[in-house]
Amino acid sequence: MNVALVKNDSGPAASSVFAAAQGRLPGAGKVADIRREAFAAFERTGLPHRRIEEWKYTDLRALVREVLPLAGTPDAAALARAKVAIASVAIDGATKIVLVDGVVALELSDLAALPSGVSVRTLRALLDEQSNESRGDLLLTKASDPMLSLNAALATDGVVVTVADGVQLSSPLQLIHVATASKVARYSRSHVLIGQGARAALVENSIAAEGAAAYQANDAAVIWVGDEAALSHVRLMRDATDVVNVSSELFTVGAKSKLSLFNMTSGGAVSRLQAFITLAGEASELIVNGVNLLRDKQHGDMTLVVDHAVPGCTSRENFRAVLDDRAHSVFQGRIIVRQDAQQTDGKMMTRALLLSDEAEADSKPELEIFADDVSCGHGATAGALDDSLLFYLQARGLPEKQAQALLIQAFVGEAIEAIEDDDLRERVIAAAQDWLEARA
Amino acid sequence: MPAVQETVDRVRRIDVDQYRYGFETVIESEKAPKGLSEDTIRYISGKKNEPAWMLEWRLEAYRRWLTMTEPTWARVDYPKIDFQDLYYYSAPKPKKQLSSIDEIDPEILKTYEKLGIPLREVAILEGVEPKPGAGSPETRKIAVDAVFDSVSVATTFKEELKKAGVIFMPISEAIREHPELVQKYLGSVVPTSDNFYATLNSAVFSDGSFVYVPPGVRCPMELSTYFRINERNTGQFERTLIIADKGAYVSYLEGCTAPQRDENQLHAAVVELVAHDDAEIKYSTVQNWYPGNSEGVGGIYNFVTKRGDCRGNNSKISWTQVETGSAITWKYPSCILRGDNSRGEFYSIAISNGYQQVDSGTKMIHLGKNTSSRIISKGIAAGRSQNTYRGLVTAHRKATGARNFTACDSLLIGDRCGAHTVPYIEAKNSSATFEHEATTSKISEDVLFYCIQRGLSQEEAVGLVVNGFVKDVLQQLPMEFAVEAQKLISISLEGSVG
Numbered sequence: 045m046n047v048a049l050v051k052n053d054s055g056p057a058a059s060s061v062f063a064a065a066q067g068r069l070p071g072a073g074k075v076a077d078i079r080r081e082a083f084a085a086f087e088r089t090g091l092p093h094r095r096i097e098e099w100k101y102t103d104l105r106a107l108v109r110e111v112l113p114l115a116g117t118p119d120a121a122a123l124a125r126a127k128v129a130i131a132s133v134a135i136d137g138a139t140k141i142v143l144v145d146g147v148v149a150l151e152l153s154d155l156a157a158l159p160s161g162v163s164v165r166t167l168r169a170l171l172d173e174q175s176n177e178s179r180g181d182l183l184l185t186k187a188s189d190p191m192l193s194l195n196a197a198l199a200t201d202g203v204v205v206t207v208a209d210g211v212q213l214s215s216p217l218q219l220i221h222v223a224t225a226s227k228v229a230r231y232s233r234s235h236v237l238i239g240q241g242a243r244a245a246l247v248e249n250s251i252a253a254e255g256a257a258a259y260q261a262n263d264a265a266v267i268w269v270g271d272e273a274a275l276s277h278v279r280l281m282r283d284a285t286d287v288v289n290v291s292s293e294l295f296t297v298g299a300k301s302k303l304s305l306f307n308m309t310s311g312g313a314v315s316r317l318q319a320f321i322t323l324a325g326e327a328s329e330l331i332v333n334g335v336n337l338l339r340d341k342q343h344g345d346m347t348l349v350v351d352h353a354v355p356g357c358t359s360r361e362n363f364r365a366v367l368d369d370r371a372h373s374v375f376q377g378r379i380i381v382r383q384d385a386q387q388t389d390g391k392m393m394t395r396a397l398l399l400s401d402e403a404e405a406d407s408k409p410e411l412e413i414f415a416d417d418v419s420c421g422h423g424a425t426a427g428a429l430d431d432s433l434l435f436y437l438q439a440r441g442l443p444e445k446q447a448q449a450l451l452i453q454a455f456v457g458e459a460i461e462a463i464e465d466d467d468l469r470e471r472v473i474a475a476a477q478d479w480l481e482a483r484a
Numbered sequence: 485m486p487a488v489q490e491t492v493d494r495v496r497r498i499d500v501d502q503y504r505y506g507f508e509t510v511i512e513s514e515k516a517p518k519g520l521s522e523d524t525i526r527y528i529s530g531k532k533n534e535p536a537w538m539l540e541w542r543l544e545a546y547r548r549w550l551t552m553t554e555p556t557w558a559r560v561d562y563p564k565i566d567f568q569d570l571y572y573y574s575a576p577k578p579k580k581q582l583s584s585i586d587e588i589d590p591e592i593l594k595t596y597e598k599l600g601i602p603l604r605e606v607a608i609l610e611g612v613e614p615k616p617g618a619g620s621p622e623t624r625k626i627a628v629d630a631v632f633d634s635v636s637v638a639t640t641f642k643e644e645l646k647k648a649g650v651i652f653m654p655i656s657e658a659i660r661e662h663p664e665l666v667q668k669y670l671g672s673v674v675p676t677s678d679n680f681y682a683t684l685n686s687a688v689f690s691d692g693s694f695v696y697v698p699p700g701v702r703c704p705m706e707l708s709t710y711f712r713i714n715e716r717n718t719g720q721f722e723r724t725l726i727i728a729d730k731g732a733y734v735s736y737l738e739g740c741t742a743p744q745r746d747e748n749q750l751h752a753a754v755v756e757l758v759a760h761d762d763a764e765i766k767y768s769t770v771q772n773w774y775p776g777n778s779e780g781v782g783g784i785y786n787f788v789t790k791r792g793d794c795r796g797n798n799s800k801i802s803w804t805q806v807e808t809g810s811a812i813t814w815k816y817p818s819c820i821l822r823g824d825n826s827r828g829e830f831y832s833i834a835i836s837n838g839y840q841q842v843d844s845g846t847k848m849i850h851l852g853k854n855t856s857s858r859i860i861s862k863g864i865a866a867g868r869s870q871n872t873y874r875g876l877v878t879a880h881r882k883a884t885g886a887r888n889f890t891a892c893d894s895l896l897i898g899d900r901c902g903a904h905t906v907p908y909i910e911a912k913n914s915s916a917t918f919e920h921e922a923t924t925s926k927i928s929e930d931v932l933f934y935c936i937q938r939g940l941s942q943e944e945a946v947g948l949v950v951n952g953f954v955k956d957v958l959q960q961l962p963m964e965f966a967v968e969a970q971k972l973i974s975i976s977l978e979g980s981v982g
Contacts (some may be wrong), residue, residue: 398914416896426911
């Protein structure tokens with residue numbers, strides 16, 4: 045009998061993907077229970093769609109349609125391709141940790157020569173430790189979100205990095221996600237703990253090896269910044285252009301600390317970074333900067349939830365989108381100021397530059413305030429390049445494209461300049477430059 | 485910066501336990517049987533002597549409503565409404581056929597007197613000082629349509645307006661007397677299937693005002709409707725339809741109050757505005773429904789759909805609202821900027837006290853070329869109230885040259901309340917220019933500096949700037965309302981939290 049297969053809303057049943065992945069997922073007993081519960085939580089909504097407020101502008105049911113099967117363990121050939129790919133992003137002197145298709149590749153990582161005070165273990169090893177079933181906690185988070193639940197259900201590996209109290213790292217830790225396989229999905233979950241008084245820089249890259257296409261990436265990171273600690277976290281997302289990348293990051297920041305987060309998305313067909321940041325200790329400072337450089341039919345989304353849970357913290361969010369062709373950029377920022385969080389100072393700015401009549405920029409800068417002695421604000425603008433500025437530059441002899449490039453550079457520069465480390469900032473500027481050059 | 489004492493005192497003066505309009509009028513009334521069914525709708529339609537097409541329209545909306553679910557996205561929290569436990573129609577029992585205003589039930593007259601609303605054709609409202617040099621008294625007249633529960637009890641200045649060609653009458657009358665206009669425009673801005681409450685309104689609406697201003701006519705006086713809910717357990721579902729034909733101008737005011745009661749009452753209105761080429765409609769509201777007591781018991785649930793359609797080129801629609809009442813407010817007066825060069829404005833001041841919940845804002849939908857919109861919203865939350873601004877600004881692909889400016893500020897008084905801002909900004913056209921800001925400090929550093937340089941303290945300077953700014957909003961209100969509103973909103977906004 046011939047039966048026509050009708051594809052439902054979320055594509056081929058995600059449950060069959062989950063069932064098929066069972067043999068590859070680390071952790072038994074309680075860990076497996078947590079995964080089942082997480083998957084059930086995902087199934088209740090399926091792929092998030094526009095009727096779910098947090099996903100209003102990034103309708104994965106329309107954009108993605110289906111949950112792809114879990115990527116297999118990379119073989120030697122895949123690792124070789126990954127090795128070629130990482131050469132282009134590897135930072136000299138950085139401690140590299142490489143995940144290939146969601147699995148830690150020890151042979152490509154610098155785990156043998158870690159700086160003192162830094163320890164790294166793999167999530168897979170920790171979850172597989174039979175003796176300690178409470179490791180399931182590694183899959184739990186306070187934030188609830190369908191894609192985060194899916195990550196908990198299917199996370200195959202990741203790293204658990206600890207920077208001991210008081211350790212000041214002089215060179216960055218670099219987490220590189222490389223995709224080598226096509227038409228598969230990867231799920232990784234990492235934990236980073238910055239000890240009290242410690243200082244570190246964490247660079248995260250997402251890239252594709254030669255030939256990798258149409259994959260799905262769902263990487264989660266749970267990051268703790270201890271009291272009086274500082275973390276600078278820079279993310280550069282340059283996936284292949286037909287890729288779906290939905291990443292979630294959860295931060296908890298202690299007292300008198302500083303967290304600086306920078307994200308730039310220029311790759312991927314559909315990308316989203318959702319960051320949930322809780323300021324849990326007093327007198328801390330948060331700086332978030334984001335840049336979306338998109339063209340063709342790319343869709344990029346940055347969603348931030350900043351929770352001021354205690355008094356006296358400062359937060360600054362600054363987002364820039366440059367959109368060409370039919371690109372679509374989304375910025376959703378929410379600042380929550382709890383009842384006790386007096387003397388909060390929160391500011392949020394989102395600006396979009398539309399270079400084409402078919403581009404679309406959607407912004408939703410939200411404030412949710414329960415304390416009365418605070419200063420919070422947000423601003424949003426959208427528009428084309430300023431004609432009078434263009435004219436000024438052209439009158440001085442610059443060709444139109446070059447004048448545009450200069451203005452675009454200045455526009456995104458406002459977000460990039462927040463990166464304190466000179467070398468990192470130069471890298472980001474170079475990456476932005478690449479995008480601009482490809483335009484001309 | 486926390487709120488200054490002056491602001492605190494002023495907000496206190498309009499706190500929920502200071503509600504001045506909470507009295508009840510004892511009057512015999514005629515009600516539809518409790519609950520909602522096709523029979524209720526037939527009853528309402530029958531009471532109004534409506535033509536068959538109107539009944540059919542209502543029934544279709546009702547059938548549609550049965551398939552809909554109540555929206556839950558707004559930031560408001562209330563027990564489930566039992567739609568079968570309400571009266572959908574209540575009218576004061578007529579003693580006999582009325583031929584003049586003097587024959588209106590004196591109790592009702594007294595009610596409106598107490599509320600300060602003249603049902604006699606007086607030139608100016610009580611308490612309004614004539615402005616020196618403010619033109620002839622002719623220009624200061626104000627025509628009133630008074631809606632008491634489900635029916636319009638009086639409409640003043642009808643004859644004089646008729647001379648100018650302006651039609652101003654209860655919508656129930658318009659359905660009988662001007663079916664061609666009503667049929668053409670009713671539901672053309674807010675379709676019957678629009679949303680849960682609008683659909684319910686389409687099925688059961690009982691009265692409201694109808695205004696038609698013919699081409700080229702500038703309406704000779706302010707028009708106004710005063711809504712009063714009196715009867716217990718009754719929902720008020722009014723429907724207002726205002727059409728400004730080519731080149732016409734009209735200014736319309738709306739006021740609302742209700743008695744103090746322990747149970748919640750439902751008010752689900754629909755207002756539709758249509759502005760043709762070069763026409764302008766100015767719609768002002770002072771919403772002061774009973775907000776519930778200081779424990780959060782009672783009060784009106786105000787679920788309202790208001791939308792204006794700038795259908796013609798160069799048309800303009802302006803919404804001004806002062807919101808101080810209602811236990812729950814859920815309303816988003818919107819503008820569809822369809823005509824080229826059309827303009828939409830939204831000025832709002834929402835003050836919440838006690839346990840009030842406000843979720844209000846606007847939608848500016850830019851469809852035509854060179855359309856512009858401006859949103860000025862001020863929210864003040866005190867007591868245990870929650871005050872949310874929710875607004876959408878969107879420019880369609882073809883809306884070249886669209887411009888929007890939005891400023892929404894809010895202020896908290898006390899640490900038990902919440903102020904929230906949820907703007908949605910969608911730019912789908914590169915030539916659209918959108919600016920959105922939500923801080924007082926951003927308003928003008930230069931001006932502040934200028935004032936401080938001349939010896940004002942920082943606070944005085946901010947007060948001066950902000951008050952000047954609020955006055956801009958106030959000036960959008962016709963003077964008759966401005967007097968009342970002034971008391972409500974001459975509030976400085978120092979310490980605004982965006």
